[in-house]
Every structure is written in structure tokens, then in C-alpha cells.
Amino acid sequence: MSTRIYITSAEGHSGKSAIALGVLHTLSHQVERVGVFRPIARTVTERDYVLELLLAHDSVDLAYDDCVGVGYDLVHSDPDAALALIVARFAAVERQCDAIIILGSDYTDVGTPTELSYNARIATNLGAPVLLALGGRAAEGKGPRTADDLRQIAEVATAELRHAHAGLVAIVVNRADPDRLDEIEAAVASAFGDAGSTVPVWAIPEDPYLFAPTVGELLESTGASLVAGDPALLDREALTVVLAAMSMENVLPRLLEGAIVVVPGDRSDVLLATMLAHQSGTFPSVAGIILNGGFELPPQITRLIEGLHSTLPIARNELGTYDTALRITQTRGRLKLGSQRKYDTALALFEKNVDKDELLRLLRVAPSDVVTPLMFEFGLLERARSQRKHIVLPEGGDDRILRAAATLLLREVAELTILGDESAIRARATALGLDLDGAHIVDPFDPELRARFAEEYAAVRVHKGISLVQASDTVTDVSYFGTMMVHLGLADGMVSGAQHTTAHTIRPAFEIIKTKPGVSVVSSVFLMALADRVLVYGDCAVIPDPTAEQLADIAISSAETAKQFGIEPRIAMLSYSTGDSGAGADVEKVRTATALVRARRPDLLVEGPIQYDAAADPTVAAAKMPGSEIAGRATVFIFPDLNTGNNTYKAVQRSAGAVAIGPVLQGLNKPINDLSRGALVQDIVNTVAITAIQSASDAATETAATETERTS
Structure with missing residues (x-):
């Protein structure tokens, strides 16, 4: 049976989607196949943005339709039939997973006071322990809840869970008052009396960016269309609203950092003053401007805006000031696909405030022997x-x-x-x-x-x-x-x-x-994260046609790089022939390089010349090189030239779906790493992590050498 966890709340807008993302991210670095299931969807006709966010995670490989149980309509008309269908659909998803996150309902406008009880009933029937999410804020505009408020909510909610025979694994108070985290955790834990020590309580502080709507979301909610500015900036969060329905000299002192500024469309003076204030750097940086009233900008004002070359988003709608402001205040920021800052913020808050090791222990999650690309990337960070x-x-x-x-x-x-x-x-x-x-x-x-x-x-x-x-x-x-x-x-x-x-x-x-002592060349490797393990390929990026001596250097450097990243080095010196089966200049170069590695580093396991299939496949190895410690089990693959290495890594990357991390430069006294000019943001993040690990490893080696010298 898979590991199961049911995440639910006692009310709407508790931020449990952010908690679910944190749990999903934690599980994905321990087990190979993680699933997500939504017993009750907002609707069965429209796609659920929370479910889409979780399904987009790299560790999840499930179809959207398979992960939805039922809609609210069936829950209200026939709750028993709905429960039976939920259990059946869950069983079909669970068969594909090692761990599965079940995300409770959202308390929409068709929710009922007994919604938590029904979620508890589902959790019991699915055999899933509950992680209860409590909202640290009252209704919008009423500020943070006190520790005692949250204790009382916890008492009521946990009583509902007990009544339905649902097991409680932990409580997370989300959007909690940042100044009272310890007080809140203690108060909520006290709701259990003596049993409180066995139910961990974690409080995640309020972060204004996580729940602020983006400029793009505000344009959508107010029916506004972009007339100027950089569309890439529509993802910026709008932290507040400024109604600029007054004279220019009175608007400027009222501008706020991160505000969406609502300007009547016929007040060109206020529009231009706001743009110049934003551009000057001496006033707060606003997130965008919405021109309301449906007025067209005069041609001379449009020319002036174009001449300012401002990237600030400016949009126009047909609404009046009151209706525009009302829709803005009613728009909630959502943690959804494409919101990178919200995504990073949610994960960072979870990692800092929730004891992930304790959560895994409570869920009895055992680490997998398999190392997926996602697990490897997580290990790097x-x-x-x-x-x-x-x-x-x-x-x-x-x-x-x-x-x-x-x-x-x-x-x-x-x-x-x-x-x-x-x-x-x-x-x-x-x-x-x-x-x-x-x-x-x-x-x-x-x-x-x-x-x-x-x-x-x-x-x-x-x-x-x-x-x-x-x-x-x-x-x-x-x-x-x-x-x-x-x-x-x-x-x-x-x-x-x-x-x-x-x-x-x-x-x-x-x-x-310059290069490290004893190393003649700078070379590179790619860390090839396959579906179940990580291999090292070198050199695929730097030296076009290495000599035998350079090839030996590459092999030794690559073995050291493998060790830095927790990979036991078993070196295969690749050639078009295996053992003594072939001859020629290219084979002799590899044979000489292999002998040099053995002479210089007798502690390393190395085999060569050897063909790729004999190095990687145990069955082929048994036929071509029986008795070898490396054949069929190689982890470090050294290519005879750049042409072979570069093409092979790209072929494996494309055909096997491997994640190629690198190139990682090696042989330098201090770590410098190169990015592809087509690098994605995640590639840059990984390369920085790799560089930091290389630096730490070099420092540890230097310290050990100094200590040896001092004591000898």
C-alpha cells in the first residue's frame, strides 16, 4: 500500500494548497512515484487550478481526469454514492503511486457547515491520516487570529475528525502572525491536553506576496487590456491599491510600493506623473496602472508614453472607479502555474517552518533505493x-x-x-x-x-x-x-x-x-540523471581530441567529481572495442590512458578499452568481459573524444529522457562553471548549487591535506 496523507481544513482560504505543495515536494525527494488526488473538485466541468499546479510538479505523472473524484453536486444530492465513487477512483490512482497526497475540498459557496466532517469521513474510508490546515487570519480585513482563537478552532476541528474516526498526523497553522509563531504552536498543541505531545503543530508565517494578486490577475478581474508596458511584468504581485482620482500633486505622496494605481482615463496628467515618479527611482515602485472609464488615450499622450520607453504595465478598462476598486479588492492571489515567486515562497516557508524529517517519520516513508532526477536535484540544493x-x-x-x-x-x-x-x-x-x-x-x-x-x-x-x-x-x-x-x-x-x-x-x-596540482587540463562532465540513477559523462564540452595523458587526467578528475556528488566512481574508458578485441591508434590511446590511470591512482576502479554496452549492461558485460568489477556497473563514462562524448550525451538525453546537468568544469583550483546560452532558470539554480558543492568539497580536501601535513 502506498503512503497516504489527507490534507484538509476547517474553512476556506486556509492556504492548504501551499501546504500541499510543500508536502508534495518533500515526498518527491524520498519516493519515486508521487500522486495527487482531489476527492471533491470545485466543479467537474472546469479545471481545478490547485490540482493543475500539483500535477505539474516534476514528480507527478498522472492524467488530470484520473485524479478527480466527484463534484459538489453529487456530494449534496447523494453523499453515500459520492463516497463510493471517490473510493473507487482513488484506488485506480493509488495503484500507480508509491505515495499519494489527497487534497480536501475548498469550502466554496456551495459548501456546508458539515464539510469538514465529510472530508474526515473520506479520509477514514481511504485509510489516510489527516494533516489539518488552520488559517492564521480571520476574514479578509480582520487581521491575524490570536493564539487562543486558533486553539478553539483546533479543538472543534479535531473533535469532528475524532467523531469520524479519522487519524490526525499533524496540524499546520498557515498565514500565522509572524511575531507569535511559538505562542500559536503551544496554544494549538494544548488543545489535545496530554496527547498534544504526540501531535506536532507547525506555524507558517504570513507572507504578503504569497496571497497578493498579480497585475495580470487584476487586469483579468477588472476586464482591462494592456495598452503599454512589458507583458513579462504582469506576473508581479500587487500589494495594495491606490485610487488616484485627485490632482497630480496630491496623488504623488500617496503612491505605495507595489501598488496597482487606478487612474481615471481622462486624467493624462496623473497618468504621466505616476509613470515619471515610478521611473525616477525617488518614489515607490508601483506594480501597474489601470485607466478606468473607457476613455481612449489622446494620440499625443500615446506618443509621449512611447517616448518614455517605460516597461510599467498600463491597461485600460470600461468600468468606473468604484467598480474597478471593488473588483480589485475582491481578487485573491492564487498559487498556480506560472507564479514562480509564489511557488518559491511557498516552498521556502514550508522548508523553514515544518520539520520535514518528522513528517516523513510520522508517515513512515522509507527512502527509495532509486535516485530519480528530481531526487538528485533536491540533494544538490x-x-x-x-x-x-x-x-x-x-x-x-x-x-x-x-x-x-x-x-x-x-x-x-x-x-x-x-x-x-x-x-x-x-x-x-x-x-x-x-x-x-x-x-x-x-x-x-x-x-x-x-x-x-x-x-x-x-x-x-x-x-x-x-x-x-x-x-x-x-x-x-x-x-x-x-x-x-x-x-x-x-x-x-x-x-x-x-x-x-x-x-x-x-x-x-x-x-x-589555473589547474590543480597534478592536473594538466581543464575538462568537463555532465551529470546524467536517468530514471533511476545518476551517471557521469566526460569530457563532453571542452577538449576536442585529448591525448592519452589528457584522457587519463579527465578520468581521474571525473572520478573525483563523481565522489563530490555521492556517486561511487567505477570508470569505463570507452572505445569501439572491448578488452583485447581490437587494435588501431584510437584503441591504443584508450589502452594507454587506462594504464596511466591505474599507475597514477591504483585506488580507482577502471576498465578499458570497453564499449558502451559492455560498460552499462550487465548481460552484455557477462559475455564480453566476464569477471570485471566495472563492466555492466560503470558509473563514470570517459569518451575518447569530444565528438563522441557530446553526441552521446545528447542522444541519451533525448532518447532516454535523461536530465543532463552541466557541463560541470573540473580541474581548476577553484570552481568556475559555464552555462548554456539557452539555459533555463532551473539550470542556473542547479549549476549554482553544483558550484557551491564543488567549493565545499575543495575546502574540505584542502583542510584534510593541511591537517595531514601538520601531524606528519
Whole structure:
């Protein structure tokens, strides 16, 4: 039977979708197949946005229609028949899952006072323990609930659960008063008396961004259409509303950070003043402007707006000021697909405030022997978070870098420095609805750092005749500036390449960082996350046609990289023949490289020459190379040249659905990693985590070597 958990609440708007996302994310890193089931959907004719959000998670592979039980209509007309259908449909989904999250109903306008009792009855019939979500806020506008309020709600709700014989595994108080988390947890736990010690209570603080509507949602609710500005900024959260139905000089002092500003469509002076105030940087940054009243903008005003080149979203609707404001105040922000900041915020809040290990223990979840791509990525973030290294991102002008940085900061994966003009970067981040408050933003033309870096670079490159004047110009290049930060210990590693070529990213590292002792070349690997394990492929990105000596270096470096990421290295030196079956220059190169690896590192398990199928498939290995410790079990695959390696990794990526993480550069004294110019935000997040892990591993190795030297 799969692990089951039923997440329900005692009322609507408790934020249990955010809790469900946190539980789903936690389970997905322990078991291979996670499912989601919605016993009672909002409607059976329209798609449920919460269910769509959860089904879009990388760990879930289920069809939407299979994951819906019944609609409210059947629950109200024949609750027993509805329950029977729910149980039957759940059983069909459960057969496909190792763990399944069951998300209770939403207390819509057709809900009833007995809705919690019915959810409890479903949980009992599905044999699922309940995680109870309590809302930390009263009705909108009434502020946070007190600890005693929440204790009383817990008493009533848990009595309902007991009456239906539903088991309670834990309580999460969502949107709790941030200043009273401990008090709230203690008060709710006291609702159980002596048994409270066995029912954990966790409180997640209120976060204004998580429940604020986006500009796009407000345009939809008010029937407004975009007339100017950047559509990418419609995802920014609107934290409040400003009604600008007054003179320009009275509107400006009333502007608020993150506000949606409602301006009568015939008040061009107020519109332009708000735009200029937003653009000036001396007034609060507003989220957008809605022009109400149905007025067309005069052509001369349209020309003026175009001339300002503002990215601020400006939309127009046909409603009056009152109706526009009413619809805005009635619009709730939703955690749904595409809301990256909300998604990251929900996960960060869950991770910081809920004891995930305790929850897994209570659910009796045993870790899987399989390592899926999602499990591996989660492991990268967890390891990086535990080390908290400092990574520099030189490409502050790229939105993907800013989005990745916001995710990394929210999830506390690393300390970050972003290079670029601080005012421009912060303005763009704010416009995108991103929080970069924890980032260091450094201008590569900073006079003090420029002088320091120029002096050091000139000293490093004195043998090339580099003058101080030349060095002063060179170090303002972001790749050189970031590399100098790593070289001088101002950062632990660098990630670049979203806007620059590989050569531009790594050339400064060759000149300044240089290779580790005993390593002659810088090479790369891809971490290939297959459906059930992770392999290491090298070199697939740097050295076109390595010599035997370079191939041996690549193999040894790749084995060390594998160890850094928890992969036991069993090296296969690939060729078109296995063992002594073939001859020729290419085979002899691999044979020589294999002998060099064995001579230099007798502690490593290495086999070669060997064909890919003999290295990867135990059945083929038994026929071609019986008795080998590596054949059929290889984890590190070393390709004889870049042509073979690059094509193979891409073929496996496409045909086997593998997640290729990298390239991960290896052999440098300090970690510098290159991104593809087509990198996605998640690729950047993973690469930063990898760089942080490399830095921590290098530091641990250096410390161990120093200690050995001291005691010998």
C-alpha cells in the first residue's frame, strides 16, 4: 500500500494548497512515484487550478481526469454514492503511486457547515491520516487570529475528525502572525491536553506576496487590456491599491510600493506623473496602472508614453472607479502555474517552518533505493544549503539570472553577488516581482575593487607583458571581474555563460585560477540523471581530441567529481572495442590512458578499452568481459573524444529522457562553471548549487591535506 496523507481544513482560504505543495515536494525527494488526488473538485466541468499546479510538479505523472473524484453536486444530492465513487477512483490512482497526497475540498459557496466532517469521513474510508490546515487570519480585513482563537478552532476541528474516526498526523497553522509563531504552536498543541505531545503543530508565517494578486490577475478581474508596458511584468504581485482620482500633486505622496494605481482615463496628467515618479527611482515602485472609464488615450499622450520607453504595465478598462476598486479588492492571489515567486515562497516557508524529517517519520516513508532526477536535484540544493557558499553571477542584465538568484535566495541555497549597475538591477528585479534583498550587487567599475584587481591581474600576467593600464581595462569585463573575486577569496565560485560564450567564461579561469596540482587540463562532465540513477559523462564540452595523458587526467578528475556528488566512481574508458578485441591508434590511446590511470591512482576502479554496452549492461558485460568489477556497473563514462562524448550525451538525453546537468568544469583550483546560452532558470539554480558543492568539497580536501601535513 502506498503512503497516504489527507490534507484538509476547517474553512476556506486556509492556504492548504501551499501546504500541499510543500508536502508534495518533500515526498518527491524520498519516493519515486508521487500522486495527487482531489476527492471533491470545485466543479467537474472546469479545471481545478490547485490540482493543475500539483500535477505539474516534476514528480507527478498522472492524467488530470484520473485524479478527480466527484463534484459538489453529487456530494449534496447523494453523499453515500459520492463516497463510493471517490473510493473507487482513488484506488485506480493509488495503484500507480508509491505515495499519494489527497487534497480536501475548498469550502466554496456551495459548501456546508458539515464539510469538514465529510472530508474526515473520506479520509477514514481511504485509510489516510489527516494533516489539518488552520488559517492564521480571520476574514479578509480582520487581521491575524490570536493564539487562543486558533486553539478553539483546533479543538472543534479535531473533535469532528475524532467523531469520524479519522487519524490526525499533524496540524499546520498557515498565514500565522509572524511575531507569535511559538505562542500559536503551544496554544494549538494544548488543545489535545496530554496527547498534544504526540501531535506536532507547525506555524507558517504570513507572507504578503504569497496571497497578493498579480497585475495580470487584476487586469483579468477588472476586464482591462494592456495598452503599454512589458507583458513579462504582469506576473508581479500587487500589494495594495491606490485610487488616484485627485490632482497630480496630491496623488504623488500617496503612491505605495507595489501598488496597482487606478487612474481615471481622462486624467493624462496623473497618468504621466505616476509613470515619471515610478521611473525616477525617488518614489515607490508601483506594480501597474489601470485607466478606468473607457476613455481612449489622446494620440499625443500615446506618443509621449512611447517616448518614455517605460516597461510599467498600463491597461485600460470600461468600468468606473468604484467598480474597478471593488473588483480589485475582491481578487485573491492564487498559487498556480506560472507564479514562480509564489511557488518559491511557498516552498521556502514550508522548508523553514515544518520539520520535514518528522513528517516523513510520522508517515513512515522509507527512502527509495532509486535516485530519480528530481531526487538528485533536491540533494544538490540540500547539500549546497548546508554549506552556504558565496557564488558570483556576472550577468546581472539577464532576467533568467535574476529569477534564478531570487529562487536561490528564497531557498537559502547560497550567498550571492550579482555584477552590474545596482540601481538598474534592483529596478528590473522589482519590476519582475523578484526579491533580491539578500544579494550583494557590485559594479565591475567600482574604483576600489578595480584598482585592487588590476594590480593582481598585472602581477599574475606579468610574464605576458600585461601593464597595469591594460589590466585596469581587462578586469572591468564581468568574466574577469568575477574570476578575480574568486581568485582573491571574495567569492567561493562563479557561474556564467547565459549571455557569453564558453571561451569568454572560462578563459579568465585558465589565466588566473589555473589547474590543480597534478592536473594538466581543464575538462568537463555532465551529470546524467536517468530514471533511476545518476551517471557521469566526460569530457563532453571542452577538449576536442585529448591525448592519452589528457584522457587519463579527465578520468581521474571525473572520478573525483563523481565522489563530490555521492556517486561511487567505477570508470569505463570507452572505445569501439572491448578488452583485447581490437587494435588501431584510437584503441591504443584508450589502452594507454587506462594504464596511466591505474599507475597514477591504483585506488580507482577502471576498465578499458570497453564499449558502451559492455560498460552499462550487465548481460552484455557477462559475455564480453566476464569477471570485471566495472563492466555492466560503470558509473563514470570517459569518451575518447569530444565528438563522441557530446553526441552521446545528447542522444541519451533525448532518447532516454535523461536530465543532463552541466557541463560541470573540473580541474581548476577553484570552481568556475559555464552555462548554456539557452539555459533555463532551473539550470542556473542547479549549476549554482553544483558550484557551491564543488567549493565545499575543495575546502574540505584542502583542510584534510593541511591537517595531514601538520601531524606528519
